[in-house]
Amino acid sequence: MARRATAATVMEWTARIVLAGVFLYAGGVKALDPAGFATAIDHYRILPYPAAAACADYLPWLELICGLGVFWRRIRPGAVAVLFGLDLVFSAAIASAWVRGLDISCGCFGADEAGRFPLVLSLARSVSLALLCAWLLWREKRRQPWPHEIPGR
Amino acid sequence: MTLGSAMNAQADYFSRVIRQAGGLVLLALVPAVFTAGFHPRRPAWSQDEIRVPEVTWSAAQRWRGWVLPVDARSSAAFASQHLPGALPLNEAQWEEQLPAVINAWRPGARVLVYCASQGCETSQSVARRLQREMGIGDVFVLKGGWSAWLDAQPQRR
Numbered sequence: 535m536a537r538r539a540t541a542a543t544v545m546e547w548t549a550r551i552v553l554a555g556v557f558l559y560a561g562g563v564k565a566l567d568p569a570g571f572a573t574a575i576d577h578y579r580i581l582p583y584p585a586a587a588a589c590a591d592y593l594p595w596l597e598l599i600c601g602l603g604v605f606w607r608r609i610r611p612g613a614v615a616v617l618f619g620l621d622l623v624f625s626a627a628i629a630s631a632w633v634r635g636l637d638i639s640c641g642c643f644g645a646d647e648a649g650r651f652p653l654v655l656s657l658a659r660s661v662s663l664a665l666l667c668a669w670l671l672w673r674e675k676r677r678q679p680w681p682h683e684i685p686g687r
Numbered sequence: 688m689t690l691g692s693a694m695n696a697q698a699d700y701f702s703r704v705i706r707q708a709g710g711l712v713l714l715a716l717v718p719a720v721f722t723a724g725f726h727p728r729r730p731a732w733s734q735d736e737i738r739v740p741e742v743t744w745s746a747a748q749r750w751r752g753w754v755l756p757v758d759a760r761s762s763a764a765f766a767s768q769h770l771p772g773a774l775p776l777n778e779a780q781w782e783e784q785l786p787a788v789i790n791a792w793r794p795g796a797r798v799l800v801y802c803a804s805q806g807c808e809t810s811q812s813v814a815r816r817l818q819r820e821m822g823i824g825d826v827f828v829l830k831g832g833w834s835a836w837l838d839a840q841p842q843r844r
Contacts (some may be wrong), residue, residue, distance in 0.1 A: 568722055572730030573815070577808040587730035592719035599715050611700075612707020619708075637760075637807035639778065675700060 546673055549666050554604040556663060557617060561597030563644040568594065574641025578631050596620070611674045618667035625660040628653060739814040741830040742799070744839045753796040757788060759813040760802050760833065770801065770836060776813055792823065801829035801836065 564571040572590035576583055596616065603613025624642070631638055632653050640656035723729055747754065756773035758765045765775040774791055776784045792798065798817060802810040810828045818826050829835065 565718075565722070567728050568726055569728045569730045570812075573808075573812050577812075584732050587732055588723070590730050591723040591726075592715060595718040595722070596712065596715035599711055603711060609707045609711065611704045612709075612711055615704050615708045616711050635806060637803045638809065671704075675697075 542673075546670065549670055550604050553614070553617060553663065553666055553670070554601045557597045557601035557604075557620075560643050561594045561601060564590070565594035565598060567644060570644060571641060574639065574644075577636070577638040577641070578627050579634075579636070580627060580630065593620075611671065614667050614670045614674065618664060618671060621660055621664035621667055625657060625664060628657040628660060632657060739800075739811055739818065739826055739828050742827045743830045744836050747799055747827070747829065750797060753793060755788070755792055755796050755798050756829075757798055757800045757813065757817070758833075759800050759809045760807075764803065764833075768833075770833075773801075776800075776817075777809065778812060778816070781816070788817075789821070792821075795825075797825040797827060798823055799827050799829055801832045804832045804834040805830070807832060 568587075568590045571594065572583075572587045575581060575586035575589055581589065597620065600613040600616045600620075603609045604617070606613075628640060636653075638653070640653060642656055642660070756770040757776045758769045758773045759777050760769075760775075761777060762775055762780060765773070769775070774784070774788050776788050798814070800810040800814040800817070802808070802813075810832060814826045814828050817823050831838075
């Protein structure tokens with residue numbers, strides 16, 4: 535039983551490190567070049583250009599802050615929830631670009647390879663990260679009641 | 688733990704998550720405002736400021752002087768077929784492919800960037816980056832890209 539709990543904890547920490555690593559890297563790359571990221575968002579043809587520019591200024595910082603938040607216990611569930619929401623939005627955007635036959639790059643990590651096949655790989659990565667977030671949220675929720683509700687703590 | 692207290696704990700958990708998420712969403716606004724105002728690579732607010740002019744193939748054919756076609760599609764697509772005299776340059780392999788473009792370019796030459804079709808936007812990105820990083824003024828995007836060029840070719844019998 536104790537070994538199972540240890541294995542689950544190791545898996546949980548591995549998942550957190552992977553999730554945070556991906557978002558810290560992606561956020562860092564895009565925070566260095568918001569103009570390039572605005573162009574990448576614009577290529578999806580979902581938002582008007584000024585909205586794409588505003589997202590390019592904002593989203594990298596949200597990714598960075600939530601990527602760091604994954605390691606801070608006090609705000610971890612909120613950080614993972616935001617990353618889950620971001621992954622769902624990114625997945626929907628990539629899927630819509632793929633369905634519309636757009637020959638664009640994902641824009642997830644700055645300059646990616648353009649084309650239909652790389653777009654499918656990006657979609658698979660985004661959906662996998664969303665599933666990872668969902669699993670982490672479920673693990674967090676299982677820890678109920680919260681520490682302050684446990685008698686004697 | 689009774690059912691009531693368990694439900695309270697669940698509700699408390701969800702409201703905590705929403706509060707934390709809301710706080711993080713608001714916190715990210717602070718650096719975003721600084722990025723919008725002061726970042727050296729902040730995006731322009733109007734697309735007109737950054738859009739590279741497009742030119743049709745028939746108009747490009749009437750150009751006089753040296754024209755350098757640049758293929759912004761993937762390397763595999765370039766290897767399969769490309770415009771005569773074109774050089775590959777896509778953002779994924781920018782560093783490796785740029786030197787050949789610099790060597791081929793000469794002052795006064797026009798650069799004509801194309802991607803797969805009207806639906807692609809990579810030619811705009813590559814053209815903008817050439818303007819920005821190389822300081823080349825005469826950069827144009829081929830309207831309709833590779834498919835427009837193919838359509839303009841005489842049918843093979």
